[in-house]
Amino acid sequence: MVKKLLVTLGALSLVFPAMAFADDPSGKSLDIGINSLWVMIAFVLVLLMQGGFILLETGSTRMKNAGHVAGKTIFTAGLAALIYWAIGYGIAFGGDGNGFIGWGNFFFNPGYAGDGEGVPQSVFFLFQLAFAAVSLSIAWGGFAERAKLSSYLIFTVVFIAVIYPVVAHWIWGGGWLAEDGAQDFAGSTVVHLSGALAAFAATVLLKPRIGKFNKDGSANEISGHNQVFTALSVLLLWVGWFGFNAGSTLAIGDGFFGYVGFTTMLGAGAGAFAALLISWAVLGKADITTTLNGTLAGLVAITASCAFVEPWAAVVIGLVAGVLIFFSAKFFEKIKVDDPIFALSVHGVAGIWGTLANGIFATQELAEKVGVGQGGLIDTGSWKQLWVQFESVVVAGAFVLAASFLVLGVMKLIMGFRVTEEQEIIGLDLSEHGAYGYPEQLKKAGQNNIQG
Template sequence: MKESTIMMYMDSLWVMVAAVLVIGMQAGFALLEAGSTRMKNSGHVAGKQILSFALATIAFWAAGFGITFGEGNSLFGTSGWMLEGDSKTFDALSWANVPLSLKFLFQLAFVGVSLAIAWGGFAERAKLSVYFIFGIVFTVLIYPVIGHWVWGGGWLGEMGMQDFAGSTVVHLQGAIAALVATLLLGPRIGKFNKDRTPNLIPGHNQVYTVLGGIILWIGWFGFNAGSTMGTADGFFGYVALTTNLAAAAGAIGAILTSKFLTGKADIPAMVNGVLAALVAITAACAFVEAWAAIVIGFFAGAFTFWTSVYFERKGVDDPIYAFSVHGIAGIIGTISTGFFASPRLVEQTGVGKAGLFYGGGFEQLFVQTIGVIGAAVYVGVISFILLFAMKKLVGLRVTPEQEISGLDISEHGSYGYPEHLDPSLTSAKKAN
């Protein structure tokens, strides 16, 4: 058997494993979000992850993948619907030596993560129908456009934007959509007092939150290291190293900041610190040295905790802090390569230029900043237009009575914890 054939098999196996790891992050989101919200909404919050990924799968196969990676122009792809086309149709992915089916599966996993992030802004008060409409539009018209700009041969990629695994393409997109939804939906009932001071609405299960965070941490090795889409030079191992170092630093940064600012070492804050660090290192994992990964992760974990407190005090009810964890950290990670991109790693990856701290000047920093602004504006505008129209035409939010009773019972007809929340079952137990 030829060596090239063996390498293709190895690369294909690695991409398949990586794709499964990233798809498995849906389980992490289910546990994290369910644990971070109230018991009466737990089944709904967890179950929507399956609906989210199901919608994304069909919509991305039908049109999203073609718009992202299909042959087209600098703004969007115009070919490759339902994975149909010739060898030139998906030339933007020709560098990966694996079958098209695996390229699709791996990229689909990313879309699923981005949409899961967006749902964080809808938590505990949005109608189930909103998920259907917004999920399809996000997968077809929002995510693929930014993906094409950066990874599909679009204008940001041509400028040399460094976003190895998606701090902007995946995380910032989902976070901006979550923020728009949060603002249009308004705060949950009881979240703020008349003087706008916030009330604590704790999640019902910190163990679920921690387990969800650990699953996401593990899945991130597929997310970042899998983005090499190859095994030949072992570079995926270095990407995994920087990813893990950043995550560890983020946990420490967040829990120390929590202790310093509040006097308590908050456990959910530590989990969010890990996630914020992972989000930040996602763009930079292939471009920065190990020591820089620690700096980026620590700063992202610490700063994200502060921003989550700040936005809450300003009247923003973001139930799982999606914008801070994925948006603010996504910006930090994307901008960071403009400072920390190492010349040797830039040469190895062949993307962009060295950062400011290595004598590269402001050029890469400028490109990264333009990329963040361009993505945020596009996602924000399209998300606002769609959600505002839906708010006026069909409504975004359940009724106050449905919100108070919980989305488990009002949207699905049963509780995630029936014996704890259904009075009829409690009465039956006492009678027996």
């Protein structure tokens, strides 16, 4: 009996090393340790969202490009880690900059341990890196099925080194929009809108996929090859979003991270419900793709406001996002923008709505708790926060759009970044990598079917 007791106590001392905190009666070290563990778990959840993006883009496109989609996502995520370490983190969070750009901490070396005052910088770096990688993966929606592999390499370097970090600094790194009180708790603008506008620039410059539009302007449906992949991707992204939003509290503390997760769930559910109903009402059938995109739109929209709004408002935000995604997708198709994975609607339009929603629904109590901005129009009767939200969307969006058009335009002029017509018809698996993601398709390589 005594032996079992000693073994049990020994195990508990490993799990909960109280002796390590004996000289810290306040429990500060224990709080830091627990918070650090939580943020590290959140980082893992956000990083695993890359798996969701692989399945989302693969399922939404043709099987002749499946291996390319999966491989380039892993490759660019790895390259993003190196670029963010060398340059991007310093631009976003470097302490020697100003309101417009961070500076310092290049080739970041956080040391072996924290400073005893908060989450260790190494953990914070990893968490922020995962956000940057998500924004980059959103951008790839505009490249889908027609961009050269080399274009992914070059744009990754520029986007992660400069474009994304500048916006992150403005809103999260103590920049001028942060000083104005811009509320974007987990990145409806910083992450999602930035990625979507980069995708838009790529989509416009690359032009539509072969066979997408007819000469009279009418659109052909180029179906994705695996709707089960797409549905599974939404579930993976949904789970990862709890690291995305709730992890942004950077602490467990009084349990506020649970409230953030709660509003996140409501926004997602409302987005799925509204998208299903609107597609059913307009099309006469409940469209699965619209429902899946509505779920993601609800998540994107609630990302900015998850810590600032009451539950009923989270539902409203998700409902509006679910409706917007349906009409937005129709609009982009009408103006001949070929967006294979609906990045512009899901991450762009919903990102704008989610950011603006704070100016309407944020409460003064929650704004004070988070320590950013003030309550929105309904709670305070003031238009100030809505104006700040509008300002952040316009300025950040204009910067990303202009920078992306500039970089991609130069790439197009100098090297070209769309594959040839023959390569596109064969598929990027074979033309860019020499092998199919689905090897059994090799025997069909001569068929050159648009549906792949």
